[in-house]
Amino acid sequence: MNIKSLLLGSAAALIAVSGARAADAVTVAEPEPAEYVKICDVYGSGYFYIPGTETCLRIGGYVRYDIGVGDVGSFDGAESVDHEDGDVQDTFYKNARFTLKTWTGQETELGTLKTYTETRFNFGNNNRHAFFNSTDSFDSNPAGGKGVSLNFAWIQLGGLRVGKDESAFNTFIGYAGNVIQDTLVPYGDFDTNVVQYYFDAGNGFSAVLSLEEGSGIKGTIDSYVPHVVGGLKWTQGWGAITGVIAYDSNYEEVAGKVRLDVNVNDAISLFIMAGYGTDDNLSDPTWAIPGNGRGFYKQWGGNWAVWGGGTYKFNEKTSFNIQASTDDEKNVGLAANIAYDVVPGFTVTAEVDWSHYGGEGINWTDSSAVAKKNAVGGLLRFQRSF
Numbered sequence: 001m002n003i004k005s006l007l008l009g010s011a012a013a014l015i016a017v018s019g020a021r022a023a024d025a026v027t028v029a030e031p032e033p034a035e036y037v038k039i040c041d042v043y044g045s046g047y048f049y050i051p052g053t054e055t056c057l058r059i060g061g062y063v064r065y066d067i068g069v070g071d072v073g074s075f076d077g078a079e080s081v082d083h084e085d086g087d088v089q090d091t092f093y094k095n096a097r098f099t100l101k102t103w104t105g106q107e108t109e110l111g112t113l114k115t116y117t118e119t120r121f122n123f124g125n126n127n128r129h130a131f132f133n134s135t136d137s138f139d140s141n142p143a144g145g146k147g148v149s150l151n152f153a154w155i156q157l158g159g160l161r162v163g164k165d166e167s168a169f170n171t172f173i174g175y176a177g178n179v180i181q182d183t184l185v186p187y188g189d190f191d192t193n194v195v196q197y198y199f200d201a202g203n204g205f206s207a208v209l210s211l212e213e214g215s216g217i218k219g220t221i222d223s224y225v226p227h228v229v230g231g232l233k234w235t236q237g238w239g240a241i242t243g244v245i246a247y248d249s250n251y252e253e254v255a256g257k258v259r260l261d262v263n264v265n266d267a268i269s270l271f272i273m274a275g276y277g278t279d280d281n282l283s284d285p286t287w288a289i290p291g292n293g294r295g296f297y298k299q300w301g302g303n304w305a306v307w308g309g310g311t312y313k314f315n316e317k318t319s320f321n322i323q324a325s326t327d328d329e330k331n332v333g334l335a336a337n338i339a340y341d342v343v344p345g346f347t348v349t350a351e352v353d354w355s356h357y358g359g360e361g362i363n364w365t366d367s368s369a370v371a372k373k374n375a376v377g378g379l380l381r382f383q384r385s386f
Helices: 002-025
Strands: 056-071 080-083 088-090 094-106 113-122 146-155 161-167 191-201 205-212 227-236 241-247 253-263 270-279 303-314 320-327 332-343 346-356 374-385
Touching: none
Parallel strands: none
Antiparallel strands: 056 094, 056 374, 080 088, 094 113, 113 146, 146 161, 161 191, 191 205, 205 227, 227 241, 241 253, 253 270, 270 303, 303 320, 320 332, 332 346, 346 374
């Protein structure tokens, strides 16, 4: 009887253990609660927290389509060749662009940590005229991929910014109005790597100090000595007064600009900006390579230049923008447009531009080998921003 009980007990124990193991094999773990994306409103609209971090991210950009005609501005009188008879003839300048932008922000014990990137993808025909091929025959101006450019990629902690930016000679004082072709008389080069420090003193006063690498054949620094830009600004409700000064380390030249912005009322805003630069050591002839003879910062002709213009808002959807400019070499530019917001985020802009070339020989802002004294062009832009 005892042996029988022992056998029955052992069998029961084995069944219990086997059942426990079988139960363990099919046990399903409880699902982790889902972590949804959280809105971050610390740095403005459009930011959200990257899951699992304290970093706020915003993704944006725009899709743009330009149609240009004429001989002035960035469209530069596009030309092509008739495929049947080989005659050189004018054509549209067209460009489609997709721009991707990212912003990040995070609060740290040393201040706000930010980044900004902007990458542009372009497709269209060339800015300038058709070109000669290896057999010295005139080719057409085919549309195609026009490359990818990294326009911004910087890191900023507190007031310190490092990376790819545009020169503080332009960004701190502001661009020359709200027209598309704002460089008919150029006011400084743009692309550069930087080490900058921004200082906000309160009461509307701010300053910047920027060490810059420059770009291009003649603009990139040729030693360990950087280009240097410094600026001061006073901003109030009525507008702002700004000044910047730049040292071109390649040529040991100095250029500066001062600017006055005035908000007349809710509908009208005006600006005037004047520049002056030395050119004692800018001995490279202007006709040798485009941009020579002017340095990285003093891009205008001669010593001085002036830009002025403004914006008039007809209503919430429609605005009129105008800019006029001239320089010491009697170059003159005039640009005007009407921008209309069809729906929020989608803007159509129609612009007309005129330029007068005051020099002799080659005009590198024109498509022709022989300078055109007067040139007219137009540009129609469609842009969806998001």
